[in-house]
Amino acid sequence: MQQPLTIDELGRLLESxxxxxxxxxxxxxxxxxxxxxxxxxxxxxxxxxxxxxxxGEGVVGGVLFPVTALLxxxxxxxxxxxxxxxxxxxxxxxxxxxxxxxxxTVRVLHRAFPNSGFMRAVERWVSWVAWGAMVLWITGLLxxxxxxxxxxxxxxxxxxxxxxxxxxxxxxxxxxxMVVLWISAALEARLLQGSGGSLSTRKMxxxxxxxxxxxxxxxxxxSAAGIDLTALGVLGGALGVGIGLGxxxxxxxxxxxxxxxxxRSMRIGDVVKVDGFEGRITDISTRYTxxxxxxxxxxxVPNEMMITQRVENSSLADPNVALNxxxxxxxxxQLDALVPQLVQAVAAVPRVxxxxxxxxxxxxxxxxxLELTVAFxxxxxxxxxxxxxxxxxxALLRTLDRLGVEIPFPQRVIHTPTG
Numbered sequence: 001m002q003q004p005l006t007i008d009e010l011g012r013l014l015e016s017x018x019x020x021x022x023x024x025x026x027x028x029x030x031x032x033x034x035x036x037x038x039x040x041x042x043x044x045x046x047x048x049x050x051x052x053x054x055x056g057e058g059v060v061g062g063v064l065f066p067v068t069a070l071l072x073x074x075x076x077x078x079x080x081x082x083x084x085x086x087x088x089x090x091x092x093x094x095x096x097x098x099x100x101x102x103x104x105t106v107r108v109l110h111r112a113f114p115n116s117g118f119m120r121a122v123e124r125w126v127s128w129v130a131w132g133a134m135v136l137w138i139t140g141l142l143x144x145x146x147x148x149x150x151x152x153x154x155x156x157x158x159x160x161x162x163x164x165x166x167x168x169x170x171x172x173x174x175x176x177x178m179v180v181l182w183i184s185a186a187l188e189a190r191l192l193q194g195s196g197g198s199l200s201t202r203k204m205x206x207x208x209x210x211x212x213x214x215x216x217x218x219x220x221x222x223s224a225a226g227i228d229l230t231a232l233g234v235l236g237g238a239l240g241v242g243i244g245l246g247x248x249x250x251x252x253x254x255x256x257x258x259x260x261x262x263x264r265s266m267r268i269g270d271v272v273k274v275d276g277f278e279g280r281i282t283d284i285s286t287r288y289t290x291x292x293x294x295x296x297x298x299x300x301v302p303n304e305m306m307i308t309q310r311v312e313n314s315s316l317a318d319p320n321v322a323l324n325x326x327x328x329x330x331x332x333x334q335l336d337a338l339v340p341q342l343v344q345a346v347a348a349v350p351r352v353x354x355x356x357x358x359x360x361x362x363x364x365x366x367x368x369x370l371e372l373t374v375a376f377x378x379x380x381x382x383x384x385x386x387x388x389x390x391x392x393x394x395a396l397l398r399t400l401d402r403l404g405v406e407i408p409f410p411q412r413v414i415h416t417p418t419g
């Protein structure tokens with residue numbers, strides 16, 4: 001067991017840092033860092049992914065840089081053990097280990113929970129614990145602290161648990177969950193980027209895989225923390241009662257999410273209208289569905305609502321959508337010659353589909369003129385309907401102006417008494 005540093009030992013450590021050999025160690029450490037930077041830079045490629053756990057935003061922003069530097073420092077320490085007494089290496093190795101733990105935790109949590117405020121607090125907590133453990137390790141106080149924690153114990157059932165068991169089990173559980181989240185994030189990204197099957201099916205598989213891996217990781221973490229897994233039977237019964245009473249809505253949303261993805265009644269990219277909100281489905285998670293309207297607003301709809309309420313899906317069987325616009329021409333207009341010109345003008349609008357072809361119908365004999373209804377189809381309603389209707393109206397107006405067709409408007413005759 002490493003003994004804590006006394007005043008004399010601390011003085012000898014500071015004295016060793018001032019020796020010329022410390023300059024050699026400093027040069028070796030600097031060389032390890034530069035070599036690690038060069039290795040990561042070479043493996044990074046010309047177009048790195050900003051959300052990569054290994055590389056991060058830059059060369060030193062991911063996990064790979066501190067891991068590579070740590071391995072190189074350990075190799076250098078082993079190679080110099082007979083030539084240079086370790087001084088700076090005693091400080092560099094714990095610092096690099098703490099940096100590896102911090103980078104791993106931060107990158108994995110950013111990847112798995114990109115918008116979680118609670119995860120930011122967890123990152124700060126892990127950083128403080130890692131740096132504190134590094135200081136205790138360097139000063140030799142860590143074994144002494146662990147021994148004191150080992151003396152603090154209490155009896156739980158037939159077994160005894162110490163504070164050291166809980167601390168080591170908690171650290172092990174955190175590391176296990178980090179690895180599980182890392183694996184699940186990598187597999188989820190690989191599934192969503194694949195080309196086989198529909199996006200909704202791959203999303204369902206990714207959600208199911210993440211839930212399975214988190215469950216397995218939780219079991220391993222609880223076992224590492226010294227918790228008897230047989231006691232989970234009682235916990236499972238209590239959890240079932242909780243779901244039946246207070247968590248039934250949450251459970252219903254999770255089940256509904258898998259039902260939506262399995263039935264494929266709604267898919268990512270479909271244009272839907274639910275609860276008066278219309279937009280395009282951008283994501284289907286296990287708890288909610290994200291719908292983005294054409295004006296940029298986003299609605300988070302619980303999955304249970306998508307199952308139990310009426311949902312209008314404009315893209316389920318056929319993505320084509322029929323639109324129409326109404327105009328009037330003066331009585332006496334030769335419709336037999338005008339209608340083909342209007343159809344040709346509408347068909348020339350870029351987003352209007354050639355099949356089914358546009359059509360013009362005489363829909364009403366209005367008070368001021370002949371009412372014509374122009375119907376046409378589009379195949380991309382997620383790009384908006386008001387803009388294409390405006391383009392059609394402009395094309396119709398240009399055609400009427402070119403042909404000299406009068407667009408009627410209400411007229412009133414006012415009689416003024418004379419005399």
